[in-house]
Amino acid sequence: MDFLVLFSYYLALLLIGGVVLCICLQTRYLNGLARGGAQIFSFITPERLQRVVLRSLHYLFHTRNNAFLVLHVVLQGMVYTEYTWEILGYCQELDFSLCYLLLPHLLLAVNLVFFTLSCLTDPGTITKANEALLLQVYEFDEVMFPEKRWCSTCDLRKPARSKHCTQTAVCSYVSGGAWCHCLIGPPVSAGVCNRCVHRFDHHCVWVNNCIGAWNARYFLLYLLTLTASAAAMAVVTTVFLVRLVVMSDLDLYVDDQDVDTIFLIQRLFLTFPRIVFLLGFVLVLSFLLGGFLCFALFLAATNQTTNEWCRGDGAWCRHCPPAAGARSAEPRAYRNIHSHGLWSNLREIFLPSTAHGDRKKK
Numbered sequence: 051m052d053f054l055v056l057f058s059y060y061l062a063l064l065l066i067g068g069v070v071l072c073i074c075l076q077t078r079y080l081n082g083l084a085r086g087g088a089q090i091f092s093f094i095t096p097e098r099l100q101r102v103v104l105r106s107l108h109y110l111f112h113t114r115n116n117a118f119l120v121l122h123v124v125l126q127g128m129v130y131t132e133y134t135w136e137i138l139g140y141c142q143e144l145d146f147s148l149c150y151l152l153l154p155h156l157l158l159a160v161n162l163v164f165f166t167l168s169c170l171t172d173p174g175t176i177t178k179a180n181e182a183l184l185l186q187v188y189e190f191d192e193v194m195f196p197e198k199r200w201c202s203t204c205d206l207r208k209p210a211r212s213k214h215c216t217q218t219a220v221c222s223y224v225s226g227g228a229w230c231h232c233l234i235g236p237p238v239s240a241g242v243c244n245r246c247v248h249r250f251d252h253h254c255v256w257v258n259n260c261i262g263a264w265n266a267r268y269f270l271l272y273l274l275t276l277t278a279s280a281a282a283m284a285v286v287t288t289v290f291l292v293r294l295v296v297m298s299d300l301d302l303y304v305d306d307q308d309v310d311t312i313f314l315i316q317r318l319f320l321t322f323p324r325i326v327f328l329l330g331f332v333l334v335l336s337f338l339l340g341g342f343l344c345f346a347l348f349l350a351a352t353n354q355t356t357n358e359w360c361r362g363d364g365a366w367c368r369h370c371p372p373a374a375g376a377r378s379a380e381p382r383a384y385r386n387i388h389s390h391g392l393w394s395n396l397r398e399i400f401l402p403s404t405a406h407g408d409r410k411k412k
Contacts, residue, residue: 110255111255114243114258115258116258117255118255118256118258119169119255119256119257119258122165122256126158129283129328129331129332130154130155130158132324132325132328133154133283133286133287133328134155136322136324136325136328137151137286137287137290137325137328138151140290140294141286141290144290144293144294144297146286146290150286151286153282153286154279154282154283154286157275157278157279157282158279160275161272161275161276161279164268164269164271164272164275165257165272165276167265167268167272168254168257168259168261168265168268168269168272169257169258169259170259171259171264171265171268172264172265173247173248173250173259173260173261173262173263173264173265173266174212174247174248174249174250174262174263174264174265175245175246175247175248176204176206176208176209176212176245176246176247176248177206178206181206181207181209184209184212184248185207185209185210187209187210187248187403188209188210188211188249188388189210189387189388190210191210191385191387193385194358194361194362195208195210195211195212197210201214201246203216203244203246204245204246206246208246209248211248211249211250211355211358211388212246212247212248212249212250213246213247213250213357214244214245214246214247215243215244215245215246215247215250215253215260216243216244243259243260245260247260247262247263248262248263248264249262249263249266249355249402250262250355250357251266251269251349251355251356251357252355252356252357254269257269257272263402264402266350266399266402267399267400267402269346270346270347270350270399273339273342273343273346274343276339277336277339277340277343280332280335280336280339281332281336281340283328283332284329284332284333284336287325287328287329287332288329290325291318291322291325291326291329294318295314295318350395350396350399351392351395351396352386352389352395353386353388353389353390353394353395353398354386354388354389358386362386
């Protein structure tokens, strides 16, 4: 079997495995199978190695650190270095428009601005000074966000749609030689900022910051420009390879038969391996980022947060515990009471009233 076909199978298997892993973590039955497999793995793995792995995972996913931020910058730098070094030079020889070639770099510059703003902007930290003001922004639904609810860590009343960013994903520890798991709250956040965030969406390890009311617009634009830059790079690379095939001396017929597409791609792979690898990487990245962007736009259009979607009735995360404070005899279904139409929802994202609440109050 050809190497390209085997490599395609490998990529497909890798993507399917990642999707199955995500489903396992969010499904009660499959989560039990995953725990059983982890316990079996614990018996064949030295306890010291288990502790090192768990400490590393805890540091990466349950504490604020710059590991993924640095990884993000390094990967982006490597991709753009390869694009500039390889494709830009070849395309200039083929008389490509310079504006067309520099479009990914322009998108990169804009993306870095919103990336920096997402990292450094306060997401909406609730303090004693702004607690009373933020309590008046959103209406309490008495289901997911009851009115009389306190954060024991911050010693503050929790405004509607707020959340304390803490360790809420899977907590792992070694006990008696076995790899044990316990769920601490709904698996919404994976970071430890140790603060209550107004209109909490999620904690993003790639920007090492919470996403809340005051930086959600920057994060959405960061995600949009990142997807656009990957897609633009994929388009430029594809057009370059297609034009190269058309203009090269590679005959489109071999022994009076049409050249098979797999053969053509394999020929290009053998001639320009780094460029074909780059194209495959940015194509997969474009699809993944595009899916995440569509989900983020859906949440923005319906005025929901990731936290609310995961805990709401429409989520497939069914094992999340009910919201504290719902004491009625019959459980009440969650209903989104904050959506007021597409344009109002988008205006709330890009022009948050809380950002200028103090000024308006004065």
